[in-house]
Amino acid sequence: MDPNDDQQRLDERAKRQEWRHALDRSADLRAAGDPTDPTAVAATPPPPPAAPAPDPLAAVEPAPFGAAAAVPAPPASAAEPDPVALAQPLAQPAHVADPADLVLAARGLRVAFSGNEILHGVDLDAPRGGVLALVGPSGCGKTTLLRSINRLTELAPTATIGGQILFDGADVYAGGTDLNLLRRRVGMVFQQPNPFPMTIFDNVAFAIREQAKRRPSRGELMPQVADVLQRAGLWDEVKDNLDRNALSLSGGQQQRLCIARTLAANPEVILMDEPCSALDPRSTARIEELIVQLAGSLTIVIVTHNLAQAKRIADYAAYLLNGDLIEQGIAQQVFEDPANQSTRDFVAGMFG
């Protein structure tokens, strides 16, 4: 290996860390400012236009906190009942009235590793469509909650899991659940980009190939591979060398490849576990853009340490602390006018 290569990689890593720290600092500064800081509001993008649920953010914007009675009527196009009911007690499905609108829900979810309980009975609601951000300080159980949704938690032999996770109304922990089907319908993107040591093409094709009975040829797979690479915003960068080793891509490209790979399984929900924490700001921005785009056609549940990022991309937010879900609801509500003192302290950057 060329020693210059190593040096370059080290330099890059150092730079990346600097950037990350700068990003964290700016996030902290932002969070520490006035919660009604207009820049923070501006940073929250409107929810994707193609979201199947009636636009919840638009409906809630004029309503001050606690003024549930003043919630405007839902848009005429929506046949569902009032999607917003803010005055309900904490940790209740405060933002979605109709359970049919929930694509995912945790009910009394308890997870323990070697008897050490990480989640103490969590009730989470993930409305269909849009981005749900799980936020909270380190060790609060966000990632465990996320990994329990597609049943990766149980890969650890010491894990014990109680309660329910409802996906489209059906408990994924019920007996007879087809795990492989569940994990195709609920895809996952990890913290560290983890492409397989194969070519770019094979990485994407892997998701499609093995679920087909017959091994499809490259020509048959190409349209699908090209499609998901396009949706992941990577096509233009890799279309000329699909046979390159995926590990030769940059970190940000690798993460977009992982998203493409996940999309290839045709999921309804994508779980993301701090997908940008190993990336530089520019790659982070691209992934965030992509997340918002994808949330137009599917549901994204993202764990993030980065409050600024959550504010930028989330439509809904849930705040966890020490294994309890403290508050959840419309993102703007949670971030700017939270009901709970602990949430207020957290979003104000007082800890976490």
Add this chain to the structure above:
Amino acid sequence: MPVRLSDRIGVGIAYVAGTILIVAVAVIMLWLIVQGLGTISWDFLTGEPAPGTLEQGVSGGILPAIVGTFLVVAFGMAVAFPLGLGVAIFLTEYRQPAWLAKGTDTAIDLIFGVPSIVFALFGLAIFSQGWLSFISNPVGDTGMATAQSFFCSSLMMALIGLPPVVRSSQAAILGVPDQQREAAYALGKGRLTTIRRIVVPGARPGIATGIVLGVGRIAGDTAIVWILLGGAVLQAPPDGWYLPWNLMDFLRSEGSTLTTYIFFSSPAGEGNSPGPAYGAAFVLMVVILIVNIALIRLSRRKIGKR
């Protein structure tokens, strides 16, 4: 250079140890080359052993021995490799039930530690039973089998080739990052698909190392060959042994490998012709070296184009 005295001493010891090793290997190789190269000729490599070896220079060739080594290695590894890889996958990816995993672990260690002549003796006891005479030959009408054939020796060779395959593969499989397994599971892949498409390909170089070590052990073993293949090097192989339709007969018959040839023709054996012994030793070394390099080369995957 380190500054502290204790560090200097440590580095010094490391240098000396490394140098001693290199010198020892170089001396052995040079000795073999000097002594063996003179014997090696086309006739030596392609001829059959001559009836009398008491006089140096008329001991004939080593072709049957070379073929014998290849056969024993190939058949031994044909059993040891799939079995060893399977055991390694069981020990790393499944480990259930725990008692079976523990037992397997101990068994592998035992096989690794026991000298091959013990297995050879055990094999003799088993394969000499009459009903197993189809893998060797019956002994007259005694109801016993000779227990000396390529089949018999290969089966026992598989046993001594197994532990290196298991241990190397195990280490390599453990080295495949869990993130890749998780990535495959998260794409809705089952355990078997994940093992087949992600874990084993990722462990390929380590698995190849295991095969190389196993091949070395089998090709270098003398005790099993002597007891289960026959010590009569100079007994000429059956007429037309190289013809394909005589293959079964040949595999059921006695034979020799390079190691037994070396033993037999060395001054310690009956032959007392060190020249051919060195020549055969040199050939054995080259054969193993070629197999090593070929396997390591093959196992290195080059992913895609640059």
